[in-house]
Structure formats: C-alpha cells, structure tokens
Amino acid sequence: MNKQTWDMYDYIVESKDAVRRMVDHKDEILKEATEYFFSGNINRIYLVGSGTSYHAGLASRSMMEKVLGIPVIAQYPMDFKDQEFLPDSNTLVIGISHAGRSTSTILALDKAKEKGYATIAASAEKNTPIMDHAERFLEISVGPEYAAPKTKGYIGTVATLVLLALNIGIKSKKITALEYENYVSDLLDTTDNIPAIAGKSVDWYNYNKEELLKSRRMIIVGYEQCKSALMEGTLKVLEAVRYSVTGYELEEFMHGVYHSIDQDTFMLYIGSEGQYYNRMINMRNYFEKERGNKNFVITSDKGLEKDPRNLIFDFKNHPYFASLEYVVPLQVLARKLSSDLGIDCNISSDPGFHKKMGSYTY
Incomplete structure (x- = not known):
C-alpha cells in the first residue's frame, strides 16, 4: 500500500497480518530489549506514553504482571516526570511513542535516566529523537501507518509488550514452554479475528x-x-x-x-x-x-x-x-x-499542531 492509497480502514484489517509478522520475527525484534532486561536486577516496570501509547500500556499491564511476577505501572509521561516519590533502583522505564517524537515521553525517559533507571524507547519509527533518550530501542514492527488516527499502532504496541514479557518470562523460567506457546497462540487467535x-x-x-x-x-x-x-x-x-x-x-x-x-x-x-x-x-x-x-x-x-x-x-x-x-x-x-459526515480523518485537522504546541520534538 503506497501513501496515495492508504485508508484508516485498511490499516484496521491489516493489524492481523502485522501481529503475525511480529510473532514470526519476535526473536529478532525482542533480542536487544530482552538481553538488556537481564543485564540488571529489574523488579518494577513503568510503561509511559500518551494517547494510544498509554492505552496500549494499560492494555498490556495485567498480562505483563502475570507473566513476570513484578509490578507493572502504566502512567502518563508528565505524571511520571513530576512524581515526587519514585523507587530508588531496579526499575525499567519503557517510553512508548509511535512516531518517536513525543516530547513528554522524552522528558519522562530523561527523568528515568536521572534516577539511574534502565530505559527502553519503544517506537514504530527508527532514527527518531526518542532513541537518543534511552539506553535501548524496541521496535513496534507494524509497518507504515499514514492515517492520522493510529489503529495498527495500538494493536501492535500491545502485541510487542506482551511478546517482550513472554520472552523474558520463558528465559527466566517464570513460565513454562507450554504456557509460552499457549499465550502466543491465544494472542494470534484473538488478532486473527480482527478482519x-x-x-x-x-x-x-x-x-x-x-x-x-x-x-x-x-x-x-x-x-x-x-x-x-x-x-x-x-x-x-x-x-x-x-x-x-x-x-x-x-x-x-x-x-x-x-x-x-x-x-x-x-x-x-x-x-x-x-x-x-x-x-x-x-x-x-x-x-x-x-x-x-x-x-x-x-x-x-x-x-x-x-x-x-x-x-x-x-x-x-x-x-x-x-x-x-x-x-x-x-x-x-x-x-x-x-x-x-464528510470528514477525511486520514488527514490531520492541523498538520502543524505538534510544532505549534511543542508536543513533538524535531
């Protein structure tokens, strides 16, 4: 699909195949983040992001806690940045930004680094500003999505976080091989329903x-x-x-x-x-x-x-x-x-909004 023919509905239906591709290449996609998790004694995870990224973190939180057996907190970036009392160590912060430009998520990652936390930037875009503010990068491998309202981004982010937790869970022996396979199968059965x-x-x-x-x-x-x-x-x-x-x-x-x-x-x-x-x-x-x-x-x-x-x-x-x-x-x-209603939602109501507000970092 090229940029001239994209449509929000096509991306909704395409989510099924995006998740299947992600599962097929999960070892490659998750390798760096998984190894990084084991480089420290992580006993707490924050998932920080705004809008769709926050919602995806919220959707993933319970599953991640179940598999990893540690607290997983979904939080808005500015709430994390301004929080006065944060744990002292052994914490991983995953900053999620589909476009890789969210200023608030970047600020949250900077706060995490100041605290000495482990940091991962999760994004569907490579070579974007967020990568310079985290120790490691986790690709949300859903492919291009040009429509203004992101749909694949939500489903792909949930799948990425869930698969990361499962990868860590099987390597740390917190879940069995059978549990791992069953969860992956359940994820695919669910997303196969999307079309x-x-x-x-x-x-x-x-x-x-x-x-x-x-x-x-x-x-x-x-x-x-x-x-x-x-x-x-x-x-x-x-x-x-x-x-x-x-x-x-x-x-x-x-x-x-x-x-x-x-x-x-x-x-x-x-x-x-x-x-x-x-x-x-x-x-x-x-x-x-x-x-x-x-x-x-x-x-x-x-x-x-x-x-x-x-x-x-x-x-x-x-x-x-x-x-x-x-x-x-x-x-x-x-x-x-x-x-x-005569609205082309594939096109932003104001393409320059984030520059005007400073909500994206360029």
Whole structure:
C-alpha cells in the first residue's frame, strides 16, 4: 500500500497480518530489549506514553504482571516526570511513542535516566529523537501507518509488550514452554479475528447509519480489561468525527455522569464477558426504559441479537487480550461515521499542531 492509497480502514484489517509478522520475527525484534532486561536486577516496570501509547500500556499491564511476577505501572509521561516519590533502583522505564517524537515521553525517559533507571524507547519509527533518550530501542514492527488516527499502532504496541514479557518470562523460567506457546497462540487467535470483526462492524454501522449520523454527543462505557479499549476507541472516534465523545469506566460513569443523559445522548457499551457484564446490562436497560436515549451494546451475548442496535460477534473474550477485539468496532465506527459526515480523518485537522504546541520534538 503506497501513501496515495492508504485508508484508516485498511490499516484496521491489516493489524492481523502485522501481529503475525511480529510473532514470526519476535526473536529478532525482542533480542536487544530482552538481553538488556537481564543485564540488571529489574523488579518494577513503568510503561509511559500518551494517547494510544498509554492505552496500549494499560492494555498490556495485567498480562505483563502475570507473566513476570513484578509490578507493572502504566502512567502518563508528565505524571511520571513530576512524581515526587519514585523507587530508588531496579526499575525499567519503557517510553512508548509511535512516531518517536513525543516530547513528554522524552522528558519522562530523561527523568528515568536521572534516577539511574534502565530505559527502553519503544517506537514504530527508527532514527527518531526518542532513541537518543534511552539506553535501548524496541521496535513496534507494524509497518507504515499514514492515517492520522493510529489503529495498527495500538494493536501492535500491545502485541510487542506482551511478546517482550513472554520472552523474558520463558528465559527466566517464570513460565513454562507450554504456557509460552499457549499465550502466543491465544494472542494470534484473538488478532486473527480482527478482519471478521471489522466486516461485522461495517454491517452493523450500515444498518444503523441513519441514526448514528444524527449523533452529536456520544458516551462509551466499559470495564475490566476492556477499559483500555474504551479509552482508545473514544480517542479514535474523537480524532475522526471531531465532536463530543467521552469514555468512562462503568463505575466511574455511575458516580455522577448519569445525570447528564438525555434523549439526544448516544451510548455505546463494551459488553465483554466478565463479572460486571450483568451490572452494565442493567444500566443499559435503565437508560432504555427511563431516559429514552440511544443505546448500543457491543457484545458476544446472543441474547441481545434481536435488537439491531447491538453488535453481536463471537468474540474470543480472552482475559488479557479482549481489548484487541473490542476496540475494532470503535475504530470502524470512527472511520465510517467520519466519512459519511464528510470528514477525511486520514488527514490531520492541523498538520502543524505538534510544532505549534511543542508536543513533538524535531
């Protein structure tokens, strides 16, 4: 695909092959970062990044903790930089920036180096400023992505961090060879679903298109492992449709936001399997019956398929990888809705914004 023919939707579907290529070349991609991890006595990891990079860190954190048996903290770069009390040593900071230019992530890596921490810069781009601010480089090997809202970047970053943890886990004997193979297989099974989810999402969007085009206020709700999917999905819709879209964790939403729901509010629920699913459906039913607003559920629960507003798909619902599935309908929604609103989301609303704000380092 050349730069003249790129489109956000193509990159969504391409995520499957990007992850498969990553798995095929994982030993080469992860070699430097893995060896570096073992050069010190690391007992804590910070994943720092903004936007999609932060969301990917959040999605990877639980899996990394499970495999490595050490605390893994996902944090915004400026929160890390300004944090007064940080551990003294034995800490690894992975600074994540898809374009390799995030000023805040660079500042966080500089703070980490001042503290004497181990540092790795993770990026999809080589020879960018972030590489000069970390001891080692970790490539997010997803290939080119020219669209303004990054989709492969999220899925590829999660896959990279998960594979790094698995590589360290098997070499340190914290997981068995069978566990390693099963996790890799589960990751591939999940991401292999992406093209089918995208196709189903297009059908769902087309059926509900006329109603969705009326939306000017949208709220996305999720929970547990899919909290990162709701945050990333909210960001993609915001970047693409360019009107008010907000995302909330289920309990956070219940603590006040519910007051603001009226008949013109469109609500999307990420209904992944989990202990809070029935609680979320109860809330959805409340708004359907008592507030009369527009409600859409993304779920694998076939009990809801009678309502065409709901997107029903046979999601894998893996406890650590579900966010890689549930983000896809929101990515597709962002692309299709923006297109029908006459917005070309492949092009930034202001290509010079980061230079004006100083948020990218050149």
